[in-house]
Amino acid sequence: MADKKRLSVVLIARDEAGLLPECLESVAWADEIILLDSGSKDATQDVARSFGVKVFKNTDWPGFGKQRQLAQSHATGDYILMIDADERVTPELRQSIENVMNNPQENTVYSLGRSNLFLGRFMRHSGWYPDRVNRLYPCAFSYNDDLVHESLNIGNAVVVPLQGDLQHLTCRNLFTFQRKQLSYAQAWAEQRHQQGRKCSFFSIISHTLGAFTKTWILRAGFLDGKQGLILAGVNAQYTFNKYAALWALSHQLQK
CATH class of the missing domain: 3.90.550.10 (Spore Coat Polysaccharide Biosynthesis Protein SpsA; Chain A)
Structure with missing residues (x-):
């Protein structure tokens, strides 16, 4: 041994x-x-x-x-x-x-x-x-x-x-969790913007809806009760923030 x-x-x-x-x-x-x-x-x-x-x-x-x-x-x-x-x-x-x-x-x-x-x-x-x-x-x-x-x-x-x-x-606290998610979304968007990544306005919508569907249906979030539904909404919001921030960063430079 x-x-x-x-x-x-x-x-x-x-x-x-x-x-x-x-x-x-x-x-x-x-x-x-x-x-x-x-x-x-x-x-x-x-x-x-x-x-x-x-x-x-x-x-x-x-x-x-x-x-x-x-x-x-x-x-x-x-x-x-x-x-x-x-x-x-x-x-x-x-x-x-x-x-x-x-x-x-x-x-x-x-x-x-x-x-x-x-x-x-x-x-x-x-x-x-x-x-x-x-x-x-x-x-x-x-x-x-x-x-x-x-x-x-x-x-x-x-x-x-x-x-x-x-x-x-x-x-443990939804407000604290949301603030952390927002900071993560900002860091995610900034890193991809630095890498030259962009996204369309349609991508914001499609990724947001996809995040909710994946959590609630494909990953059986409905079996987690009320918390599962709230989490699906939170994941959708987080995804929206990520892609909306990336979209905004690329369009700010065009002004």
């Missing part, structure tokens, strides 16, 4: 003092925890240090992808578990991760199934479960440079799904 690998849990955070304790408690068993603070004005750094976390700071925001890269650069473990302050590792998932540390496979990254909370309900449909994300991986891998909706560069690696959920407290 190969030697047990060391695990570094890595987070980026800003003003997450209220959410951090439960998050950190769920990963307290890791070999080390790294937190890169993005300029918190609350007690985020103090809370992290009280759990023995190694805290670093970078207020020159480069986008989510590069911020995760910088956070990972401070880790010393053989494997990285990338999580957020609003996520919790369940006991079953912990066992799966520890099994990997005891018996690692070459050229392999591991996907975690997220269980997403939306207005008091952990969704089971709507495209939100199992919301698999590649979050456990050897330290040789890293995130891409995307400003938002960043992902792990996995190359030709094998992706193995792990048992157990990563609980994600996605939407």
Whole structure:
């Protein structure tokens, strides 16, 4: 059997003092925890240090992808578990991760199934479960440079799904969630505008209607009850904001 690998849990955070304790408690068993603070004005750094976390700071925001890269650069473990302050590792998932540390496979990254909370309900449909994300991986891998909706560069690696959920407290407050979605839409539009991407007015409408239909019907959002219907509307609104912003950016230059 190969030697047990060391695990570094890595987070980026800003003003997450209220959410951090439960998050950190769920990963307290890791070999080390790294937190890169993005300029918190609350007690985020103090809370992290009280759990023995190694805290670093970078207020020159480069986008989510590069911020995760910088956070990972401070880790010393053989494997990285990338999580957020609003996520919790369940006991079953912990066992799966520890099994990997005891018996690692070459050229392999591991996907975690997220269980997403939306207005008091952990969704089971709507495209939100199992919301698999590649979050456990050897330290040789890293995130891409995307400003938002960043992902792990996995190359030709094998992706193995792990048992157990990563609980994600996605939407506890609708207004807070909507503000976050609006900032994501802005970053998405700006990045694609910089890449020379454009969209037509018809694309705004078609993508918006498509987002609602995909969530509510194709992904069985109707089985998630009232929250499923609201989520379908929120996804449609988010999609509208993305494409409308991209359309607006390209037309502003034409004045």
